[in-house]
Amino acid sequence: MTSIDKAIAFARDNKETFLEEFKELLAIPSISTLPEHRDDVRKTALWLVERLQELDMDAVELVETAGHPIVYAEWLNAPEKPTVLVYGHYDVQPVDPVEEWDSDPFTGTIQGDYMIARGASDMKGQLLAHLQALSSIAKTGAYPVNLKFLIEGEEEIGSPNLPDFIANNKARLACDFVLNCDGGIHGPGEPAITYSLRGLAYFELEIRSAVKDLHSGLFGGSIANPIHVLSTLIAGMHNAQGRVTLPGFYDKVRELEEEERSLLAQVPYSDDAWLKMTGARELYGEEGYSTIERIGARPTLEVNGIWGGFIGTGAKTVLPARAQAKISARLVADQHEGDVKAQLEAYMHQNCPDSVTWTLKEHSQGPGAIMNRKSVFMDAARHALHVAFGKEPIFKREGGSVPIVGMMQQQLGVDSIMLGFELPDDGIHGPNERQHLPNYFKGIETYIHFLMAL
Amino acid sequence: MTSIDKAIAFARDNKETFLEEFKELLAIPSISTLPEHRDDVRKTALWLVERLQELDMDAVELVETAGHPIVYAEWLNAPEKPTVLVYGHYDVQPVDPVEEWDSDPFTGTIQGDYMIARGASDMKGQLLAHLQALSSIAKTGAYPVNLKFLIEGEEEIGSPNLPDFIANNKARLACDFVLNCDGGIHGPGEPAITYSLRGLAYFELEIRSAVKDLHSGLFGGSIANPIHVLSTLIAGMHNAQGRVTLPGFYDKVRELEEEERSLLAQVPYSDDAWLKMTGARELYGEEGYSTIERIGARPTLEVNGIWGGFIGTGAKTVLPARAQAKISARLVADQHEGDVKAQLEAYMHQNCPDSVTWTLKEHSQGPGAIMNRKSVFMDAARHALHVAFGKEPIFKREGGSVPIVGMMQQQLGVDSIMLGFELPDDGIHGPNERQHLPNYFKGIETYIHFLMAL
Numbered sequence: 055m056t057s058i059d060k061a062i063a064f065a066r067d068n069k070e071t072f073l074e075e076f077k078e079l080l081a082i083p084s085i086s087t088l089p090e091h092r093d094d095v096r097k098t099a100l101w102l103v104e105r106l107q108e109l110d111m112d113a114v115e116l117v118e119t120a121g122h123p124i125v126y127a128e129w130l131n132a133p134e135k136p137t138v139l140v141y142g143h144y145d146v147q148p149v150d151p152v153e154e155w156d157s158d159p160f161t162g163t164i165q166g167d168y169m170i171a172r173g174a175s176d177m178k179g180q181l182l183a184h185l186q187a188l189s190s191i192a193k194t195g196a197y198p199v200n201l202k203f204l205i206e207g208e209e210e211i212g213s214p215n216l217p218d219f220i221a222n223n224k225a226r227l228a229c230d231f232v233l234n235c236d237g238g239i240h241g242p243g244e245p246a247i248t249y250s251l252r253g254l255a256y257f258e259l260e261i262r263s264a265v266k267d268l269h270s271g272l273f274g275g276s277i278a279n280p281i282h283v284l285s286t287l288i289a290g291m292h293n294a295q296g297r298v299t300l301p302g303f304y305d306k307v308r309e310l311e312e313e314e315r316s317l318l319a320q321v322p323y324s325d326d327a328w329l330k331m332t333g334a335r336e337l338y339g340e341e342g343y344s345t346i347e348r349i350g351a352r353p354t355l356e357v358n359g360i361w362g363g364f365i366g367t368g369a370k371t372v373l374p375a376r377a378q379a380k381i382s383a384r385l386v387a388d389q390h391e392g393d394v395k396a397q398l399e400a401y402m403h404q405n406c407p408d409s410v411t412w413t414l415k416e417h418s419q420g421p422g423a424i425m426n427r428k429s430v431f432m433d434a435a436r437h438a439l440h441v442a443f444g445k446e447p448i449f450k451r452e453g454g455s456v457p458i459v460g461m462m463q464q465q466l467g468v469d470s471i472m473l474g475f476e477l478p479d480d481g482i483h484g485p486n487e488r489q490h491l492p493n494y495f496k497g498i499e500t501y502i503h504f505l506m507a508l
Numbered sequence: 509m510t511s512i513d514k515a516i517a518f519a520r521d522n523k524e525t526f527l528e529e530f531k532e533l534l535a536i537p538s539i540s541t542l543p544e545h546r547d548d549v550r551k552t553a554l555w556l557v558e559r560l561q562e563l564d565m566d567a568v569e570l571v572e573t574a575g576h577p578i579v580y581a582e583w584l585n586a587p588e589k590p591t592v593l594v595y596g597h598y599d600v601q602p603v604d605p606v607e608e609w610d611s612d613p614f615t616g617t618i619q620g621d622y623m624i625a626r627g628a629s630d631m632k633g634q635l636l637a638h639l640q641a642l643s644s645i646a647k648t649g650a651y652p653v654n655l656k657f658l659i660e661g662e663e664e665i666g667s668p669n670l671p672d673f674i675a676n677n678k679a680r681l682a683c684d685f686v687l688n689c690d691g692g693i694h695g696p697g698e699p700a701i702t703y704s705l706r707g708l709a710y711f712e713l714e715i716r717s718a719v720k721d722l723h724s725g726l727f728g729g730s731i732a733n734p735i736h737v738l739s740t741l742i743a744g745m746h747n748a749q750g751r752v753t754l755p756g757f758y759d760k761v762r763e764l765e766e767e768e769r770s771l772l773a774q775v776p777y778s779d780d781a782w783l784k785m786t787g788a789r790e791l792y793g794e795e796g797y798s799t800i801e802r803i804g805a806r807p808t809l810e811v812n813g814i815w816g817g818f819i820g821t822g823a824k825t826v827l828p829a830r831a832q833a834k835i836s837a838r839l840v841a842d843q844h845e846g847d848v849k850a851q852l853e854a855y856m857h858q859n860c861p862d863s864v865t866w867t868l869k870e871h872s873q874g875p876g877a878i879m880n881r882k883s884v885f886m887d888a889a890r891h892a893l894h895v896a897f898g899k900e901p902i903f904k905r906e907g908g909s910v911p912i913v914g915m916m917q918q919q920l921g922v923d924s925i926m927l928g929f930e931l932p933d934d935g936i937h938g939p940n941e942r943q944h945l946p947n948y949f950k951g952i953e954t955y956i957h958f959l960m961a962l
Contacts, residue, residue: 087822256823265787267938271908275808277788288739333719334731336863345730354729363813368541369710369871409790417823454725484721
């Protein structure tokens with residue numbers, strides 16, 4: 055039996071234990087954006103510290119930040135071998151609308167092939183699969199590479215304290231490449247490697263007309279209604295071709311080459327499956343591009359939330375004083391996330407009527423990234439997926455944002471290998487988020503093959 | 509000393525006691541739309557029953573309904589004199605946004621000339637002023653007219669149980685006219701009589717695209733965003749001239765005659781004062797009409813509330829499954845409140861894209877009304893205002909809706925005399941609602957003069 059076989063056998067023999075451990079991690083509600091969950095976030099970090107100590111790391115550290123702590127660890131006893139910096143995050147998104155969940159969001163619930171809970175897919179599942187791969191290797195042999203771990207608790211709020219930590223610890227974080235477990239594939243039998251991610255710029259816009267809420271009978275029809283104004287502004291942010299109208303928004307966008315369009319056309323995808331997965335009646339997006347291109351290679355702008363006036367039960371005849379919206383853009387190469395604010399401001403100057411005032415607040419932003427598809431590390435990932443899934447992986451672009459990938463390119467000068475197993479219909483960030491368990495176990499095996507192949 | 513002088517003297521001697529009683533009534537949070545305040549609404553009704561018993565009514569009754577109770581009372585010992593049906597409501601609007609109040613909404617707080625609290629102006633203040641006028645008469649003499657009282661607890665939720673009560677009690681409610689205390693004047697020294705009210709039709713619109721909230725990175729740009737769709741629909745509900753675009757919306761609107769435009773032009777009003785009162789930067793409304801005409805004699809459509817997606821603190825990158833809005837129309841003679849739903853539906857059929865589904869729910873509706881400006885009762889009101897304020901009142905149209913006025917016309921065949929003392933800047937339905945106290949005391953005297961003149 056080779057050392058690979060031994061590790062794989064261990065992983066297969068311990069599925070039940072692994073699932074119990076999975077539930078344990080899911081049970082801690084580490085919602086980083088909600089102050090009332092501050093202690094839970096910390097508890098999750100401490101849970102990881104313990105796991106990493108059990109994995110015999112040379113050093114494990116809980117690094118305090120201005121926000122939630124970072125978990126750092128290292129094992130550097132494989133001279134002549136590459137050094138892998140494993141990146142992950144242990145925080146999760148909020149669970150609202152909580153009434154749309156069929157089971158408790160923080161009780162890992164197995165239903166058929168799925169584990170259902172907030173974070174099951176994004177990304178407690180991916181992170182734990184990697185740790186369980188390492189455990190399978192450690193229990194049956196020795197680590198084949200040098201390992202460093204950087205696991206943050208603020209990814210879902212835009213990683214406000216990570217850039218400083220990386221900038222101040224460049225030597226400590228030095229590595230040959232980053233293994234980023236926060237990614238996904240296209241289907242349970244469809245291995246894939248993400249080589250491109252979109253950037254993000256997130257804002258909050260407030261429109262204010264009156265100094266306070268007014269009676270809609272006494273004042274309605276005499277001054278501007280901020281909900282009408284905000285609605286008109288949002289309506290104007292896309293044109294009839296589904297293109298974003300912010301001035302200069304497309305100026306720096308790298309157009310797709312024919313070669314890459316062919317590559318993306320191989321990504322398994324069908325309109326029917328997409329409609330079924332989303333429940334939408336029709337596809338909708340920028341004219342002239344396929345859905346896969348729209349999501350991976352074209353920038354978009356979405357209103358993520360809107361509110362104003364009376365939103366309780368019943369009827370209140372109010373002319374509201376203000377209306378607000380959360381608006382975010384997803385960006386592709388070579389757009390710069392720092393440019394969007396000025397574009398939104400220019401749009402507002404051009405389009406917002408003088409009858410109201412407006413303020414634009416920046417929430418978070420992160421760079422996109424494009425990686426070299428032909429490195430030796432990428433090749434090891436391709437090989438591992440091929441063995442674990444019995445099929446050659448496809449190379450794909452991801453619509454989501456993993457700002458850390460761009461940050462690692464900029465700060466440490468290294469590419470990231472995106473090797474995660476989220477599925478498009480896992481419902482991440484939404485109700486009934488789930489992890490496909492057969493995929494989870496294949497993920498563990500992929501990580502074993504990958505590390506052993508380096 | 510005449511009996512009028514005696515009553516007036518009593519009212520002037522008892523201001524402190526009257527204010528204490530006012531605070532007592534304001535302290536009960538009778539928010540009819542919120543189920544958790546059900547008991548408070550009832551408590552307020554019982555408080556009124558006690559007050560009416562102290563006023564020596566022949567009969568006082570707490571009438572149960574499917575919702576909040578109605579308070580009914582009568583005193584019919586003035587043969588040959590007219591019978592006045594006094595209408596009021598004892599419920600109030602919710603207090604959100606509660607953080608914008610400078611004092612507790614249910615603690616009557618005197619600041620300078622004002623009593624600040626929810627309901628201080630709409631309409632616990634008006635109702636109590638009338639009862640204190642009756643008390644001043646009763647303590648110094650006898651009632652000069654026959655009295656009936658109909659005080660409901662569901663006006664702020666559209667009076668769902670009042671039409672049945674009126675329809676089933678026509679004989680009991682028979683009267684010469686209704687004295688409706690739920691109205692206002694234009695300024696502290698500007699007595700006025702409202703002879704027209706707008707009707708109301710209130711709806712909730714929901715737009716749904718996906719079956720659940722999705723990740724804006726993974727799905728953004730591939731299917732319709734319901735917030736964008738709702739915004740575009742709202743944006744299209746008014747044209748560039750500020751006119752409502754619902755099909756047929758203006759078909760039945762009675763155009764203003766020149767004589768009435770001249771009358772309305774006498775209503776004291778200035779753009780500057782209006783802008784100062786609202787805090788708006790500019791006036792905005794239907795082209796071709798003055799502000800007073802826009803509010804009193806033209807129909808309007810306002811979005812009273814909007815919500816969808818993530819509206820908490822921070823940033824959540826969600827592509828929401830649905831977006832909702834509360835939308836209401838204010839209607840003038842001769843529009844029918846029952847027609848608006850079909851107009852909104854026609855608009856949706858014409859304008860809503862096939863990429864989403866929509867549902868339209870009706871909340872409440874009420875008729876508008878126009879009254880005879882030249883009746884003997886109207887003349888007694890004019891006289892009373894003239895004496896109390898030392899100035900001839902103006903006749904005005906009201907932008908708000910008092911559905912009961914139209915209902916009384918339809919069911920009992922009588923006009924209503926609108927005699928209330930709310931001011932346009934009282935902030936009714938909004939934070940820091942207030943009652944101008946000098947006006948309150950003039951109101952008490954007006955009611956005394958009015959009843960004595962009948």
